[in-house]
Amino acid sequence: MRLREDQRAPGFVYVMRNLDPTWYNRIKVGLSLDPIERGRQLYTTGVPFPFVPYYAWAVTDMAYAEHIAHVVLADHRLLNSREHFDVIPVHRRMAVLDTFTEPTEDEVLVCLDTLLELIEVEYQCSNLLEYYSVDVAQLNDYSRQRKRTAKDPSNPDAYGPLF
Numbered sequence: 330m331r332l333r334e335d336q337r338a339p340g341f342v343y344v345m346r347n348l349d350p351t352w353y354n355r356i357k358v359g360l361s362l363d364p365i366e367r368g369r370q371l372y373t374t375g376v377p378f379p380f381v382p383y384y385a386w387a388v389t390d391m392a393y394a395e396h397i398a399h400v401v402l403a404d405h406r407l408l409n410s411r412e413h414f415d416v417i418p419v420h421r422r423m424a425v426l427d428t429f430t431e432p433t434e435d436e437v438l439v440c441l442d443t444l445l446e447l448i449e450v451e452y453q454c455s456n457l458l459e460y461y462s463v464d465v466a467q468l469n470d471y472s473r474q475r476k477r478t479a480k481d482p483s484n485p486d487a488y489g490p491l492f
Contacts, residue, residue, distance in 0.1 A: 332392035336360060340391040341463065342398055343367065344445065349378035353434045356383070356441065358398050359412045360391035365472035382468050384445050386452070388460040397455055398448045405444070416441045 343364040345357045357380060361367040364382050372379040388394035399406070404421070405414040417425050417432045417440050425440060426432055432440075452460050463471075 332396060336392035336395075337390050339387070339389050341385045341468070342388055342391060342394045343385040343468075344383045344398075344441075345371070345380040346383045347376065347378050347380050349376075352378070354416050354432060354437050355407075356414050356416060357412055358395070358402060358414060360395040363472050363475055364468050382465050383441070385463045385465075385468055386449075386460045387463050388452075389458045393455075394452065394457055394460060397451045397457065401448045401451050402444065416444065 340360060340362045341364050342358070342360050345359075345364070345368055346353070347355060347357075357371070359367065364385050368380045368382060386394060399412070402414045405416065405418050407413045407415060416437045419429070422429050422432065426436060449462075
């Protein structure tokens with residue numbers, strides 16, 4: 330496992346969903362100092378609908394925490410070069426849903442919450458020093474405060490440390 334040293338810092342690992350109604354089974358899992366701003370950046374890359382945070386963890390080591398999340402979701406990854414995952418992959422639908430049909434959004438949300446619990450269990454069992462769950466309202470507050478007070482927005486401690 331080779332992790333980028335510049336990303337081995339406090340920040341967030343996020344799970345984002347796209348507001349496109351045809352993508353409700355797809356998530357993006359990544360790392361960022363500001364997941365709200367990251368969602369805005371993703372929306373400008375030609376994606377027809379915005380990405381919105383669904384869940385996030387504040388972590389002491391973004392690169393390591395993201396790696397753990399990606400290992401948990403390895404069987405769900407769409408392409409090795411991308412951080413996009415199907416919550417219920419086609420090859421697992423029979424085992425999860427007893428059918429090969431498209432899952433409903435409610436089925437996706439139940440399975441997504443289960444995957445998030447599995448990531449959290451892996452965090453507990455890993456050498457990740459500290460982490461905590463952050464809800465979307467807290468992310469919005471963090472992002473607004475960061476923009477108001479940060480002279481250098483790339484500084485993870487711009488308005489105060491996460492830990």
